[in-house]
Amino acid sequence: MNLSDSPREATLRAEVERWLLANLDDARRTGIEEAIVAGDSAPSRCWQRQLFEAGYAVRSWPRRYGGQEGSLSEDLVLFEVLARHDAPDDIFRVGTRNIGPVLLQMGSEEQKDRLLTGTADGSILWSQGFSEPGSGSDLASLKSRAISTDRGYVLRGQKVWNTFGHMADWCLFLMRTGELGSRHNGLSAFVVPMSTPGIEVRPIAQMSGRSDFNEVFLADVEVPASARVGEEGDGWKVAVKMLDFERRGLAAIGFDCLRVFRKLRQRVATLRCGGGAALMDLPHVRRRLAELSVQVRIAVLNNHRFSAMVPVGAAPGAEASVQKLHATELFKSLHSAMLDLTLEAEATGDTLKVLPKTFEAYLGSFGFTIGGGTAQIQRNIIAERVLDLPR
Amino acid sequence: MQFSFDPEQQMLRESVLAMVEPWRSTVGVSGAGVAGDQLWGTLVEGGMTGVCTPVEAGGSGLGLVEAGCILETLGAILDSGRFLMSAVLATQLLSRAKGDGSLELLARLASGHLKASVLLSHESDGVFQLHDGKVLVDCGPTFAAVDGDLVVMVVRGRDPDLPTLFVYSSNTPHLRFEELPVPDVTRRVHTVRRCALPVGDATAQYVLPRDAALKLRPMAAAALSAQILGGAGEVLELACQYARERTQFGGPIGRFQAIKHLLADDRVMLDGLRSLTYAALWQLSADAQDGVATAYAAKSWAADMYGRVASDAIQVHGAMGIAAESRPHRYLKRALVDRVMFGAPSLYLGALHEFNAIL
Numbered sequence: 035m036n037l038s039d040s041p042r043e044a045t046l047r048a049e050v051e052r053w054l055l056a057n058l059d060d061a062r063r064t065g066i067e068e069a070i071v072a073g074d075s076a077p078s079r080c081w082q083r084q085l086f087e088a089g090y091a092v093r094s095w096p097r098r099y100g101g102q103e104g105s106l107s108e109d110l111v112l113f114e115v116l117a118r119h120d121a122p123d124d125i126f127r128v129g130t131r132n133i134g135p136v137l138l139q140m141g142s143e144e145q146k147d148r149l150l151t152g153t154a155d156g157s158i159l160w161s162q163g164f165s166e167p168g169s170g171s172d173l174a175s176l177k178s179r180a181i182s183t184d185r186g187y188v189l190r191g192q193k194v195w196n197t198f199g200h201m202a203d204w205c206l207f208l209m210r211t212g213e214l215g216s217r218h219n220g221l222s223a224f225v226v227p228m229s230t231p232g233i234e235v236r237p238i239a240q241m242s243g244r245s246d247f248n249e250v251f252l253a254d255v256e257v258p259a260s261a262r263v264g265e266e267g268d269g270w271k272v273a274v275k276m277l278d279f280e281r282r283g284l285a286a287i288g289f290d291c292l293r294v295f296r297k298l299r300q301r302v303a304t305l306r307c308g309g310g311a312a313l314m315d316l317p318h319v320r321r322r323l324a325e326l327s328v329q330v331r332i333a334v335l336n337n338h339r340f341s342a343m344v345p346v347g348a349a350p351g352a353e354a355s356v357q358k359l360h361a362t363e364l365f366k367s368l369h370s371a372m373l374d375l376t377l378e379a380e381a382t383g384d385t386l387k388v389l390p391k392t393f394e395a396y397l398g399s400f401g402f403t404i405g406g407g408t409a410q411i412q413r414n415i416i417a418e419r420v421l422d423l424p425r
Numbered sequence: 426m427q428f429s430f431d432p433e434q435q436m437l438r439e440s441v442l443a444m445v446e447p448w449r450s451t452v453g454v455s456g457a458g459v460a461g462d463q464l465w466g467t468l469v470e471g472g473m474t475g476v477c478t479p480v481e482a483g484g485s486g487l488g489l490v491e492a493g494c495i496l497e498t499l500g501a502i503l504d505s506g507r508f509l510m511s512a513v514l515a516t517q518l519l520s521r522a523k524g525d526g527s528l529e530l531l532a533r534l535a536s537g538h539l540k541a542s543v544l545l546s547h548e549s550d551g552v553f554q555l556h557d558g559k560v561l562v563d564c565g566p567t568f569a570a571v572d573g574d575l576v577v578m579v580v581r582g583r584d585p586d587l588p589t590l591f592v593y594s595s596n597t598p599h600l601r602f603e604e605l606p607v608p609d610v611t612r613r614v615h616t617v618r619r620c621a622l623p624v625g626d627a628t629a630q631y632v633l634p635r636d637a638a639l640k641l642r643p644m645a646a647a648a649l650s651a652q653i654l655g656g657a658g659e660v661l662e663l664a665c666q667y668a669r670e671r672t673q674f675g676g677p678i679g680r681f682q683a684i685k686h687l688l689a690d691d692r693v694m695l696d697g698l699r700s701l702t703y704a705a706l707w708q709l710s711a712d713a714q715d716g717v718a719t720a721y722a723a724k725s726w727a728a729d730m731y732g733r734v735a736s737d738a739i740q741v742h743g744a745m746g747i748a749a750e751s752r753p754h755r756y757l758k759r760a761l762v763d764r765v766m767f768g769a770p771s772l773y774l775g776a777l778h779e780f781n782a783i784l
Contacts, residue, residue, distance in 0.1 A: 035427060035490050035703065036707075037707050039426060040426065043426060107426045110426070111426075320775075324774040327722070327777055328725055328774075328777065329697070331704075331719060335719075338426055339700050339703075343429065357696075359693055360693050360696070360697060412689075414686075414689075416689035416693070417682075417685030417686070420689075421665045421688055421689065422665065423665060423679035423685055425680065
């Protein structure tokens with residue numbers, strides 16, 4: 035056991051910190067964030083390109099596809115430093131953390147050569163086409179079909195909750211190639227450019243006021259056989275692997291919890307209650323912050339401990355659900371505290387100014403305990419695969 | 426960064442587990458028997474009592490992570506806490522003490538013939554005050570003190586930069602223990618009546634480096650958290666076992682999500698404690714910056730989660746859970762007292778609030 039940085043990690047940490055101080059300021063953060071809300075991915079692409087050129091975009095990937103063949107712990111150093119410096123929301127994460135790693139393991143040579151470097155450098159923004167109106171938690175019941183033809187496949191059906199689908203260049207679709215009712219065995223995965231004729235994307239307005247998710251309609255979308263990932267019928271394997279990687283990717287929100295906690299503490303330090311007393315001096319506020327800080331320490335340490343269980347390149351096991359469940363619930367609690375305490379304080383010009391974003395962030399945090407397998411599905415996974423309870 | 430056990434640490438874990446295996450199935454059946462000398466004899470024979478002892482005193486010279494591996498296993502069988510007090514806390518303090526005879530004392534502790542316990546004051550650092558040539562003893566409940574031979578205390582002298590380690594015989598005049606009537610038969614808990622111990626009655630005094638004195642409370646907190654980790658893990662496993670075996674409505678009750686989700690949440694809490702505890706033990710051993718804060722976080726987290734996991738285990742056992750013959754209630758009884766042992770959660774949360782500025 036050794037919880038300090040290795041010389042390599044320490045060098046990387048210092049290097050990334052210097053790089054961020056030189057390349058990221060508040061104007062940049064706001065610019066990228068506002069563009070994402072407006073459905074414009076250009077500033078994010080530019081930021082991703084810079085990360086890539088600095089060698090930070092896909093640290094643990096093979097050099098051939100733009101990686102540094104770094105260890106997973108170097109990835110963690112990166113995630114941590116980015117979070118501590120309040121780096122902009124990473125809209126490329128679906129590609130770099132979920133789909134890329136799956137293609138590395140299961141993709142054809144052609145798919146890897148064509149897609150991976152672009153995924154890393156910001157030229158390919160990915161979306162994931164799993165859920166359907168009738169198939170959410172019960173993913174294996176999905177009905178959208180890929181019909182085999184002599185030129186490849188025709189995709190027909192509807193997907194929903196595609197994150198960033200309205201800005202994406204490519205999408206990995208999970209489709210039924212087998213009989214209806216073939217469940218897990220009759221699924222196949224396809225990588226498809228979003229510009230293919232027959233694909234229509236409609237953004238979904240969320241309760242937070244944002245529109246990060248979409249409906250995707252597939253009306254006889256023709257794709258070549260080379261778009262299939264793995265063999266016909268391998269779809270479930272692809273999906274499970276991706277969901278495992280996604281849980282891990284989402285679990286990097288352990289560091290986001292640290293980011294939100296630091297902001298929470300900073301904000302509370304500036305707030306006063308009606309009588310003029312500092313909010314920070316109230317016993318219930320101090321206790322709430324202290325209790326949250328314990329959980330934030332857990333989230334950060336969990337990231338390190340759970341990643342040590344996984345060899346490089348391998349998908350994390352069911353234990354990742356423990357990490358995901360904890361970090362996503364905490365993420366909600368932190369945003370909830372941010373909102374509660376801002377509202378509890380005396381309304382001033384400053385609080386009025388931050389309130390809309392505070393509401394938006396809290397309402398937006400609900401998606402984290404739903405996406406990538408709901409908190410309830412995570413509990414099932416923990417119970418059945420970690421605690422060995424009967425199905 | 427490598428947050429996992431080295432092969433040697435893994436081997437140690439396995440050998441302790443094998444060592445205590447005979448006691449595992451009898452937790453709560455033999456009651457106080459678990460706390461007894463037989464287990465101590467096994468630990469001594471296996472060289473465990475010298476794990477933290479410096480090599481020059483004949484020990485293995487290992488750190489707190491290794492101690493944690495043993496403490497976790499002992500927590501699972503609800504041991505008396507003698508190992509925590511004597512082989513970990515007292516040994517760690519004495520290892521840093523400067524003065525004649527400390528190595529001999531350490532060697533005798535490692536041999537298991539002599540047993541020591543450590544008292545912590547009510548003050549935030551757990552250190553006692555010296556007044557008029559007497560050590561003013563004012564502290565909360567403690568364990569493994571009466572059946573031990575020595576009581577060890579860190580005392581602040583006139584110069585706060587020069588703390589002193591005082592060693593008293595546990596039956597020194599003026600020191601009065603009163604048994605706390607708790608229902609946990611696996612570990613006796615005592616309160617110490619407020620008293621003033623003449624300096625001259627001490628069997629030994631050592632100068633202690635200031636940083637060693639500052640680690641007193643965090644070390645106690647982290648060590649107890651390791652023991653709690655073992656207990657909570659074991660009682661959760663008991664609940665899972667029962668949920669796999671007990672059938673109702675034509676199948677095992679563990680197939681119901683009401684049961685699954687309860688136990689999954691407990692597992693998440695337990696994993697949180699595992700991360701905090703071993704990080705704290707490592708950081709304290711390595712003098713890392715976060716050690717104190719992580720140890721306090723561990724203790725405050727452990728305080729409430731142990732009771733919760735044990736309560737859930739009783740609930741999952743249904744009516745069997747409230748029967749004296751079943752095991753989970755033994756863990757609940759331990760948890761209720763461990764919650765305030767070495768200080769209530771409010772003490773640790775209060776201190777954490779100050780540390781969070783650097784989080």
